[in-house]
Every structure is written in C-alpha cells, then in structure tokens.
Amino acid sequence: MQHSASSFSLRTLVSRVLAVSLAAIAWFSAAPAQAFDNPELLPEVETEIVDLANILTSSQEDFLTERLEQVEEETGFKLRVLTQFDRTPGRAVINYWGLDDKSVLLVADQRGGNLLAFSVGDELYELMPRTFWIELQTRFGNQFFVRDNGEDQSILQALKSVEGCIRDGGCSVVPGLPREQWILTLITSALGGVICGFAAQPRDGQTFAWQWALIFSPLWGILFFAFGIGPVVTRTSEALPLVRNILGFALGLIVAYLTPFLNQSPTSET
Numbered sequence: 001m002q003h004s005a006s007s008f009s010l011r012t013l014v015s016r017v018l019a020v021s022l023a024a025i026a027w028f029s030a031a032p033a034q035a036f037d038n039p040e041l042l043p044e045v046e047t048e049i050v051d052l053a054n055i056l057t058s059s060q061e062d063f064l065t066e067r068l069e070q071v072e073e074e075t076g077f078k079l080r081v082l083t084q085f086d087r088t089p090g091r092a093v094i095n096y097w098g099l100d101d102k103s104v105l106l107v108a109d110q111r112g113g114n115l116l117a118f119s120v121g122d123e124l125y126e127l128m129p130r131t132f133w134i135e136l137q138t139r140f141g142n143q144f145f146v147r148d149n150g151e152d153q154s155i156l157q158a159l160k161s162v163e164g165c166i167r168d169g170g171c172s173v174v175p176g177l178p179r180e181q182w183i184l185t186l187i188t189s190a191l192g193g194v195i196c197g198f199a200a201q202p203r204d205g206q207t208f209a210w211q212w213a214l215i216f217s218p219l220w221g222i223l224f225f226a227f228g229i230g231p232v233v234t235r236t237s238e239a240l241p242l243v244r245n246i247l248g249f250a251l252g253l254i255v256a257y258l259t260p261f262l263n264q265s266p267t268s269e270t
Contacts, residue, residue: 039092046096053083053110055151064156067163075166077124078103079159085110104162108155115154116141127170128162135174136161177236185241186248189228192220193249197256208257224249 042050048068049061056064068079080097082089082105089096099105101121108115116137120128139145140158149157165171199216203209228245 037090037092038087039089039096041087041089042092042096048079049081050089050093051081051083052087052089053085053108055083055108055110055155057152060152060156064159067159071163071166076102077166079106079162080104081106081108081155081159083108083155106155106158108151110151113143114138114141115146115151116158128165129172132165132171132174139174139178173231173234175235177232177238177241181231181235182241185228185231186245188223189245190248190252192223192228193252193254194256195220195223196249197253198259200253200257201260 041052048065049056051061064081068081072078078097078099080093080099080103082093084107088109093099093105097103097105099119099121101123103119103121104124105119107117107119109117114137118133118137120133136158140154140161146154161171161174161176164175195216196213199220200209200213203212228249229242232241232245
C-alpha cells in the first residue's frame with residue numbers, strides 16, 4: 001500500500017511539473033506575437049495613416065491624408081489612423097506620431113467584435129464627452145454597419161463625424177440619425193401616446209380624464225420626449241422624422257383613447 005501511494009504521488013508530481021513546463025514554453029513562444037511595442041512595423045517616413053490591414057484603397061488613403069492634414073492645420077487637433085490584423089506596433093505609435101492631449105487615434109482591428117477603437121486626448125473630452133466616443137464606436141464599428149457598408153466606410157464615416165464636431169466646436173452626441181435608431185424613437189413615441197390615451201379614457205363623468213393623464217405623465221412623457229423627440233432633435237435638423245414621431249404619438253393616443261367606444265356593442269332594439 002505504501003509503495004502504491006508513493007508511486008501515485010510521484011506520478012502526480014511528474015504530471016504537474018510537465019504541465020507547468022508546457023505552459024511556460026507556450027507562454028514564451030507566444031510572447032513575441034503579443035509584443036506591445038513593435039516600432040519596426042511603422043514606416044520610416046511619418047504618415048497620418050498606417051494601414052497594416054490594407055483596408056483603405058490608395059485613393060481613399062490619399063484623400064483622407066489630405067483631410068487630416070487640413071484639420072490639424074486649421075484646428076490644431078491631430079487625427080491619426082492605424083489599421084491592424086495579426087500584428088500591432090502597440091505603444092510605439094505614441095512616439096511615432098507624438099500623440100498628446102489634442103490627439104485622436106482611430107484603431108481599426110479586424111479581430112474584435114467591434115472594428116473601431118479610439119484613443120482620445122484629454123482636451124478632446126471637453127468638446128465631445130466619453131458617451132460620444134462610445135456611441136461613435138458602436139454606430140460605425142458594429143458588425144452590421146461593417147457588413148452593409150464595408151470596413152473602409154466605417155473608418156471614413158467615423159472620422160467625418162469627428163472632424164465635423166471639432167469644426168462645430170463640439171458635440172454631445174454623434175450627428176446623424178440612422179434608420180434603425182429613428183424606428184426605435186418612433187416606437188417609443190407611439191407607446192407613449194398609447195399610455196397617455198389609456199390614462200385619459202373617460203371616467204367619473206369626464207370626457208377626457210386629464211387628471212389621470214397628468215398622473216401618468218412621467219411615464220408617457222419619458223417615452224415621448226426623452227426617447228422619442230430628444231434623440232431626433234439632437235442628431236438631425238430634418239423636420240420629417242420629428243413630424244412622424246409626433247404623428248405616431250397622436251395616433252397611439254387616439255387609438256387607446258377610443259378603445260372603450262370601439263368595444264361597445266350596439267344595443268338591440270326592442
């Protein structure tokens with residue numbers, strides 16, 4: 001029994017030593033591929049765009065380079081673009097581009113769930129808050145936008161939004177109202193109207209129970225004003241989406257308000 005126990009302990013010890021050794025070998029062999037500072041990947045001559053993943057065409061790169069140079073010259077803010085796939089220059093881009101508090105680095109990495117990532121200088125947060133950059137990333141870097149429009153348009157559209165906000169003196173939200181977001185605002189507007197209409201149904205001899213509508217106003221008001229109107233007026237100056245949302249609210253209110261009358265069955269004549 002003692003011999004078998006000692007043999008078992010020896011086998012356990014050997015297996016653990018082998019497991020640790022294999023893990024160490026795997027770690028050190030993978031370390032060069034995961035290096036966070038590879039300046040050799042950067043071109044010798046400084047350029048505004050380092051396209052390691054070959055996402056942009058030569059004409060797009062020339063056009064974008066000219067725009068970025070113009071933005072930096074006119075506003076003082078530095079916009080840079082890095083695309084990568086299997087290898088990354090890592091922190092070497094900081095010294096390469098001289099990134100500071102007035103710099104924005106857009107990183108497009110095809111390996112992640114979201115194509116885009118941003119490194120933003122502190123002075124940019126005074127013009128565009130952190131929520132702006134999160135919305136910018138999710139709007140143009142999500143898989144559906146990339147699938148429908150392409151990786152190149154994801155980069156170009158995101159930089160166009162940043163440039164426009166810098167020139168306008170700042171933005172609290174990303175300009176533009178995508179169709180999917182507008183549909184969501186329309187749904188919340190109509191839902192707010194339905195709640196208001198149900199609350200205002202005739203009761204206690206009143207034709208329009210405005211007291212009940214007022215009691216439920218925090219609910220339908222948030223749905224209509226905060227989620228239905230707010231995202232529209234802050235992202236676009238077009239009147240059509242706003243008019244449609246108002247009509248959706250009115251239609252939901254009318255349908256919900258008239259529901260008791262529509263459900264009444266006509267009395268039979270005697």
